[in-house]
Amino acid sequence: MRASYKAYEDVATNCSGYEKSSGKSSFTDRVSDENSVSCLNCKHFDEDEHCVLDLYDKVAESRGISPHDTEM
Known part of the structure; x- marks a missing residue:
């Protein structure tokens, strides 16, 4: 993982290009809440x-x- 979960959440929350993936990705299991906003x-x-x-x-x-x- 290149960045912390928190960094990915903070960036996605502030990103004008964020679009939640409609399908399951290889990263989906790393996101604690399926409704969370994250890269x-x-x-x-x-x-x-x-x-x-x-x-x-x-x-x-x-x-x-x-x-x-990279802090986890």
Whole structure:
């Protein structure tokens, strides 16, 4: 995992491109609540843990979230 659960939640909550995935992904089991907002359940987050819209770093930086926070 490239970032903490909290970082993924904070970024997704503040991301204009967030769209909840309609299906089950390889990350779905990592999200504690199926209704939570997280990069891990965003349809733009790929299997390599990258935002295909290239928004993660931009959102993290603008919100003061360490983009590569690995604290779990």
